[in-house]
Amino acid sequence: MKKAIIVGCGRVGSMVAQSLSQGGWDVAVIDKDPDAFRRLPEDFPGKRIAGIGIDMEALRSAGIEEADVVLALTNGDNTNAMVAQMARDIFKVPFVLARINDPLRADTYLELGIPTVCQTTIISNIILDKLPKGEY
Amino acid sequence: MYVIIVGGGKVGLNLAKELLRDGHEVLLIEKNKNRWAMLERDLGEVVFLGDGCEMRTLQEVGCSRADVVVAVTGHDEDNLTICQLAKRKFNVPRTIARVNMPQNEYVLKALGVDDTICGTRIIYDLIKQEIEVDQVHHLATFKEGGLDIVEITVSEGSPVVGKSVKDINLPPRCLFLSLVRGNEFIVPTGDTMLESGDTIISLIDRQEVGRLRELLAPRGGK
Numbered sequence: 001m002k003k004a005i006i007v008g009c010g011r012v013g014s015m016v017a018q019s020l021s022q023g024g025w026d027v028a029v030i031d032k033d034p035d036a037f038r039r040l041p042e043d044f045p046g047k048r049i050a051g052i053g054i055d056m057e058a059l060r061s062a063g064i065e066e067a068d069v070v071l072a073l074t075n076g077d078n079t080n081a082m083v084a085q086m087a088r089d090i091f092k093v094p095f096v097l098a099r100i101n102d103p104l105r106a107d108t109y110l111e112l113g114i115p116t117v118c119q120t121t122i123i124s125n126i127i128l129d130k131l132p133k134g135e136y
Numbered sequence: 137m138y139v140i141i142v143g144g145g146k147v148g149l150n151l152a153k154e155l156l157r158d159g160h161e162v163l164l165i166e167k168n169k170n171r172w173a174m175l176e177r178d179l180g181e182v183v184f185l186g187d188g189c190e191m192r193t194l195q196e197v198g199c200s201r202a203d204v205v206v207a208v209t210g211h212d213e214d215n216l217t218i219c220q221l222a223k224r225k226f227n228v229p230r231t232i233a234r235v236n237m238p239q240n241e242y243v244l245k246a247l248g249v250d251d252t253i254c255g256t257r258i259i260y261d262l263i264k265q266e267i268e269v270d271q272v273h274h275l276a277t278f279k280e281g282g283l284d285i286v287e288i289t290v291s292e293g294s295p296v297v298g299k300s301v302k303d304i305n306l307p308p309r310c311l312f313l314s315l316v317r318g319n320e321f322i323v324p325t326g327d328t329m330l331e332s333g334d335t336i337i338s339l340i341d342r343q344e345v346g347r348l349r350e351l352l353a354p355r356g357g358k
Contacts, residue, residue, distance in 0.1 A: 056239055078189055078214050082243075085216075085247050086247075104190070105190070108221065
């Protein structure tokens with residue numbers, strides 16, 4: 001079974017966790033606030049770890065040494081970038097992704113070889129795309 | 137030297153003051169407006185309001201001209217980002233990060249920060265030296281090379297009493313630098329006889345301090 005670790009159990013993190021889990025993945029979720037796990041369905045089969053993502057012990061107890069994928073999806077850009085780099089450079093996880101809000105910084109991390117998703121750019125583009133053509 | 141400090145807490149403020157006193161060019165970046173206003177009243181125009189984790193801020197303060205960037209915020213992930221941007225985007229030759237969680241010292245170094253400083257670790261090491269090796273006085277610690285200079289007084293029960301230096305089984309990487317006997321100062325040679333109450337100053341591999349103490353001042357001895 002493929003194993004994923006998701007750091008940050010907000011709206012985005014919990015939704016991705018649930019989808020992967022339903023798709024047959026073994027998913028562990030880390031969040032510093034234990035209350036955040038209420039966003040997961042009650043029968044969510046994966047691990048819930050209350051801890052901070054930049055703590056190696058929290059990552060280890062989530063099973064990072066066997067993980068195929070680490071997704072850093074908290075609302076802190078720097079936390080996400082650090083988690084993704086720890087996963088890639090220290091724990092040698094094959095696929096990592098960091099959610100970054102600041103478009104400038106997203107580009108920087110891309111240059112460092114860290115795949116990023118910048119919601120600011122994505123949402124802006126979608127909004128511009130939805131506008132009637134030729135009116136902006 | 138042009139030093140950029142990010143994070144205007146107690147550490148950042150006092151660091152800025154010391155560096156200014158030594159005649160360096162200093163710029164202190166603080167993102168909280170209230171804190172910034174307070175710092176500015178204290179230090180004047182060297183305090184900059186902005187987020188040091190953002191490219192734009194670092195551009196505005198002339199980061200590419202900096203000799204050193206020191207990140208001393210209370211968040212390890214922010215300090216990492218600051219140092220990485222400074223290094224990779226602005227080619228700053230030396231970056232130093234304060235580490236708040238001791239286990240992150242390794243992480244930040246592995247991810248490219250030149251040097252890390254962890255208050256918890258430093259205080260812990262000092263306490264450990266006091267507690268674990270109570271008969272050992274640490275006179276100097278060399279970060280590079282793992283060497284210490286320590287002072288140990290030979291106890292009555294030590295197996296080295298009455299023996300010459302060349303006949304005792306010293307740990308590896310250990311050198312006796314001097315010996316104080318009463319008011320007398322002796323530069324020890326292989327033939328120097330050791331007496332109880334001698335105070336020996338040695339240069340030694342940090343890992344071997346425990347063995348040297350067991351030899352000169354064994355636990356349970358007087």
